[in-house]
Amino acid sequence: MKNASRDQFDKEFDSMNASWGYENADISDEGKELIYKMINGQLTEDEFNEAVRKMK
Numbered sequence: 001m002k003n004a005s006r007d008q009f010d011k012e013f014d015s016m017n018a019s020w021g022y023e024n025a026d027i028s029d030e031g032k033e034l035i036y037k038m039i040n041g042q043l044t045e046d047e048f049n050e051a052v053r054k055m056k
Helices: 006-021 029-039 045-055
Strands: none
Touching: 006 029, 029 045
């Protein structure tokens, strides 16, 4: 999914995240926002990785 609309992204992400929730591997709202920005070219891979490291 590249350059996804917010609605399209939310629908797909929520479906995926619900499945991961059964295994206690769901992604936080902060993580969701980082993924959205990465998909839409608002973050570089390095910026994304740094932001994820800071979340821990």
